[in-house]
Structures are given as C-alpha cells and as structure tokens.
Amino acid sequence: MRASDRAYGVLLEEIQSGTLAPGAVLGEVEQSTRLGVSRTPLREALGRLVSDGLVVQASPRVTVVSDIDAADIRALFDVRRALEETAARLAARQGDAAVFTALAAEFATTDAAADPDAYYALIGRFDAALDASVSNDYLTSALRTVRTHLVRVRRLARDNPARLAASVAEHRLIASALAAGDGELAAHATHVHLHNALTSILDSLEGTP
Amino acid sequence: MRASDRAYGVLLEEIQSGTLAPGAVLGEVEQSTRLGVSRTPLREALGRLVSDGLVVQASPRVTVVSDIDAADIRALFDVRRALEETAARLAARQGDAAVFTALAAEFATTDAAADPDAYYALIGRFDAALDASVSNDYLTSALRTVRTHLVRVRRLARDNPARLAASVAEHRLIASALAAGDGELAAHATHVHLHNALTSILDSLEGTP
DNA sequence: CTCCGCATTTGTGTATACACTGAGTCGCGA
C-alpha cells in the first residue's frame, strides 16, 4: 500500500471522527513525522483532502481542518437531495429489483436503535447498491464527496433512537420503491427522508451549539 | 505563480482543447520535461486532473487522458440537470434580481451565431452569477467539475447556428425567471434547456462518430 | 523455431536537500 494512501486514510478518519477538530492546523513537517511518512506523500494526502473540502488553505502558508456549521449542513443537504433523488430515479429504472427487494427485507428486520453501527453498515451497502444501479461515475463521485462530509455531520449530531427507527422505515420504503421500479415514489420518499434527516440533525444541533 | 498551478493549467487546457487526445499517455518524466517543471509539481497537477476525472490510471504505472463517449455525456447531463435545477431554485429565492435582469437583457441582444466565443463568455458570467446567488460551496464545487467536462463535450459536438440561437432564447427565459424569483419556472426552463442541449449534442455526434 | 527465464531498463513512489517567501522579533533611531 502506498504511503500517501495510508496518510490520507489516517487523516480522513481523524477528521471524520473529530480527533482532528475543525480549525486544527496541519503542518507538513509535523504531520509527516507523526504519521511516519515523508513530506511528499503527505502533501499528496493533503491535496486530496483539500479537493474533498475537508481541509482548507486558511492562508497561503497554513492549511487547517475545515469548519462545518448549520448553514453548511443545509447547503450539503441541498446538494444531497438533488443527487440522491436523481440516483433514486435512475436506480428505479435500471437497478436490479432483487437486490433492492433483499435490502428492503433487511431494513424491515433491522433494529437500528439496538445496534447503530450495524445500521450504518447496512446504509453503506444500500448506497453501494444504489451506485452500482445508476452506473454513472459522475454521480457516484459527487455522492462520494457528499457522503464523506456526511460522516462528520452524523458525528456532530447524535442520532436519537426514535429518529433511527424512523430512518429505517424510510429506507425500507425507498428500497421497496426501487425494487418495484417506481422512480417517482423512490425520489419522493428520498426527499421526505432527507427532509426528516436534516430536521433531526438541525434540532439536535440546537441543543448543543 | 506556483509551478504546479501552471502545469495543471496547461494540461487542463490541452485536454479540454483536444491537443491531448483521449487515450494519450501522460508519463511523469516526459510531461515534466516538456512543461519545464520537475516531477513533484507535475505529480500534483496530475493528481488534480485525476480527481477532476479528466485523466485516469489505466494501470498502476500508466495514466492516460480519459475518454468520453455518448454514454458519458448522458451520465454527465443527468448530474448536470440535478445540480442546475437545484441551483436555479436556490438562485430564484436568494439571488439578486437586478443581476439576472441585466443578464436577461444581454441574452436578448446577443447574436450567438455571429460570435460564439462572446456567447460562451456570457454563459460564463451567467454561471458565475448563479454560483454567487446560491452561495453553496458544495453545489458550486460539483458544478465546477461538471463544467470542466462540459468544455470537452462542447468541443466534440460542434454547435450549429440554429441551436445557438435557441440556446440564447432558453437562457434568456431562465434569467428572466430568476429575476422574477420564479424558481419553478427557472428549474423547468433549465430542464428544457438541458434536454435540448443534450439532444443537439447527441445528434451532432451521430453524424461524426 | 519456440518458449522460458533472467537481466536490463523504464517509470513511478518516496525521501531529502535546497531555495524562497512571509511573518515575527529585536534593535535602533527619533
């Protein structure tokens, strides 16, 4: 495995988990020594993080972990809505019905509140099935960026059990609609789901600013 | 100006203009000597082009200029529709009406067939106004990628005068709708515009495969 | 003549040295 990939992976995980808090300064020499790689692969990792939008160049000489506030989350969800509704319509038309039928069954039997990590893993498989169905690299790539930021957002706003249960039900409907080839229903269910998710996140942020 | 920026700019222009044809192999030593920079900044430029999707790693050892076919163009326009309709709705709500009124007037008096370059420059200013109005970095960033690819597509499919004239009229309607704050009209007009643009491009490609 | 294996070569991945810029600080003068 390449050193630049390892550096990128470590930094990505640390930013997403909050170990590297927003505003943290990422000096090249400091991080390269800490991660045990030289500056060259570390610079490549930083470049990828910049293009992801997870770190920004505060000044020509200092790069910091980007901040994220309620306005950013709203903006992120505006893009997410656009992309995921499109993905839903395309997947309903082109996707493998059996795959989404199976996923719908999994959503029906999952207790998200009991094991959130397993639920997020299921979401991951659902997203992967969606990506495979749309077979549109431009869309998949754009969604990848959105999801990268979404990991941070999820960490900021702790999901409550009631919201998780509702989210499962919403995903089950989306998966069923995709299995049935009903693109309109899938798109509208996605819209509703994202609306509820955003509302829940913003409400959660209200309490802990 | 940084050497890596120059290398990126030159390579971007050459790929978009077709000087570097799809499939062209981009060796690091070859390109670095040709562009007069060392391998380090050239690698950074290649990395940015990879994240843009303009070049791909054909194998672990060889990076080539990415190809683009009709299926890619359809996929690109699926994403473009999603993003630009969203941008239109947001701009209609938040944008400065005066700016779009002025742009609508410019579209009304522009003869695209007479001076295509001036027309594309006007489109550029329209896009910039749209970006400023939505004030959503995630959306703007995603649109930037789409537009980067679109430059290549435009080159592949020579626009005909009739299509250019129709395109101007469509943009005029979109700008008017944005000035009037009518997000639904703006979004639907955008949808129609993109449908017509895609149809024209694909028709143009039919003739010259 | 063909096929297999080894060597050479080409090209990328990584490390490091050097150069340059920008900021901060210390000192000198008013």
Place this chain on the structure above:
DNA sequence: TCGCGACTCAGTGTATACACAAATGCGGAG
C-alpha cells in the same frame, strides 16, 4: 516610549537522488 526597518527563522514550493517494481528484450535451451 513608540515606530520603522532589517534580520532571523520557520515552513512551504521545488528539484533531485534513490529505491523498487514491472515490463520488455535477449539469450540459451529444448
């Protein structure tokens, strides 16, 4: 004492050297 200027230093941008891996070509053996 305050302000301006120069110097120093930290840190990034760039170049280059080294290491390693893969592909290709050549030679020998069957």
